Amino acid sequence: MPALSPSRSERLAALRAEVRAIESAGADGARDCLPFEVGAIDRRLAGGGLAIPALHEVAGARAGLGDDAAATLFIAGIAARLSMVEAGGTILWALSRRDLFAPGLAQAGLRPDRVIYAECRNDEEVLAVMEEGLRHGGLAGVVGEVGRAQMASTRRLQLASEEGATAALMLKRWRKADEDPLLSPSAAVTRWRIACVPSGELPVQSVGRPRWRIELARQRGGEPFNLVMEGNDAEGRLALPAEPRHRSPADGRARAA
Amino acid sequence: MALEQEAEGDGPEGRMGARIEDCSCPRGGGWRPGAGWARREEVQAEIDTLPLHQRPSIREMGRRTESSEVPFRKGRGDVPRPSPSPLPSPSPAPLPRAGEGALITIHRVGTRMEIAAVSPEAAALGLHSGMPLTQARAMIPGLDIRNAEHEADAAILERLALFAARRWTPAAAVSAPDGLWLDLTGVTHLFGGERSICARILRFCARAGFAARIAVAGTAGAAYALARNAGGPITLCPSGREAEAIAPLPLEALRIGEDSAIAARRLGIDRIGDLIAMPRAPLARRFGQALLTRLDQALGSAAEPLEPIVPADPPSASVRFAEPIASAEAIDTALDRLMSGFVDTLGEKGLAAKRTILFCSRIDGEEQRIVIGTARASRDRNHLLRLLRMKIETIDPGFGIEAMRLVAGRCEPLGPQPIEGGLGGEKPDPDLVPLIDRLAGRLGARRLFRISAVESDVPERSLARVGPLSPAAGWPDWPRPVRFLSPPEPIDRVMAELPDQAPLRFLWRGRMHRTARADGPERIYGEWWRKSGEADAVRDYFEVEDEDGARFWLYRRGDGIDARTGDLSWWLQGMFG
Incomplete structure (x- = not known):
């Protein structure tokens, strides 16, 4: 079989892009994405990164506050990188509880002059504020903390996100210890579960970079996967842990492939 | 006045x-x-x-x-002899020599500094306006001297006139440099007569910090003369007896130039009464027509129109309906029409509304009111309309609404707006103001904010909410949790070495956590300048990771050595991810 000529491969790439644009049903056809800049994750995400005009759900893997904090920081890192894509990008963060601590977000790279907080009374208001922010189109991203969201409201958010070409990040918080918030039906493009795992040993008596098990429970147009990553640096980037013995089997397969 | x-x-x-x-x-x-x-x-x-x-x-x-x-004439070295006069002197006897509390304002006249105005204390020391500053300084050491601000005085006077025009009478004018004319024709009965309106105005002035005198007379000139020269706080001149009332007043009261007054005095004309009695033709020849005009104006034989200050009405638009409306759709449509007129009115005046009020008059006489505010003054029709539409559902139409009115509660000047984006077709910077207004309308303005750093090491006090468009400052790089428990939760069964080791295990929310890794302490002292109870207080913060990898922010009250610094109880304040 003769090798594809350069012009043919270009045409093929163009056709593929067109098909992807039709699939996404986006208004302008161009579907941006935000790479994690970690090959192990980006290779397994459809589109090579986190799709920007889309809804993404994140939750802690267990009901405790520790995993919840890890999930919050995971979102904060994504939001920080979203806000740095464009100079002066602003993140709208809709809260329903008052336990978020802004200095902690700042350490994940989300600077205080990049965030506008909206304090809401209940989940419905959080969803409405998110939708309003997404439709505006001038924000770099919208984050909302909810307990439950109906299928219909997540679909609305997904449509609003495509309309405004703005990333929607939804932090689903545990309401009951036996009710996994990610199990309810949702129109989100990706759903992530974050859990704390013990961090690496340091040569001195101290705590180092946090380590999370990142589980992509579902994604549209791709396979789920499971990775152990090191938490945010000062600019919201994740990293692969250095020692091979802490790698998950999935990670090993990715290396082999 | x-x-x-x-x-x-x-x-x-x-x-x-x-x-x-x-x-x-x-x-x-x-x-x-x-x-x-x-x-x-x-x-x-x-x-x-x-x-x-x-x-x-x-x-x-x-x-x-x-x-x-x-x-x-006294020589330089002479000591003034005390007067042995047995009569009580009309001047306040021994004057205090230090000008304590005496305030004067000064301005430049030609090449010298003169006193522009004196406070009552300074007046009691014998200072008066027009006196050279050097003389005043020589007389009274330690005076409080400030520069006169004539523009600011005029601005305040104008504001006062505007206030008067809104509150007391439709026709109020400024009588520079220190007075107001109020046309009381047909107004006094609303306030219970001339004397009571005067008393009322005086009370207002006292509250606002002005010393005032009022005269009511049939002509503006006579009122001017009486207010400034008659002495008492309220002078009422019966109608038609202006000539009698002003006859004993000095010539300056007529608003004539100082030169004319001096010249007249040289001829032995001291009072207005002398002037009235004199034949007019020689007077006109000697002093010019201006003096006679002023005299005639004061006596009412020449007209003197006032130039009233007209308070600007806030831009508004209103619509009345032939049939009362009650449905949300009808209100929406009416609002749409009303808004066009409103925005046009704003545009004509070069203004933009920062606060817009919608009044809906119901047929039962009730008035429904919707107020919207914008983060930045706006006359964008669609933006204002969207903000108002969000609140239509809060209107209670009752039996029907018969009239609607839009009023700009607060305005700011706004010139013509440039087209968004440059001519090169580049993407315009996203404008967040419309979004912020909409969200603030939905949630309330206080629920939309940025969080900015405050200079305090105590975590609870290290942040403050600022406006959604204000600049926000960052924090230093000490480790801080992302979830914060306020108030902190106590932890039990803590096993830790004193004075500065992290806990080896602790019980929180019914679960025992064993420490795998820990860092600390970060010592934070109480802020004695806020509360005296914090003078000795110390918190030692530790970052602790348990066996599952969850990270806690714990602190111990006290430094572990001195009992005054705290009771060594342990608390959980937050969670790192």
């Missing part, structure tokens, strides 16, 4: 007595004009019986005692 600026000058008469005391001329000789003035007892008594404004001026008395003044 005149804001008090001048003190009544009682001093000269007293000094005159002392001056004549020094005269060595034989008394009662009758050879010198004005020698009769040397018999000061009777004269002084006579002067004292006169009302203040009728007393002879210093110039008058100085001229007649001129001949005795010159040869005995």
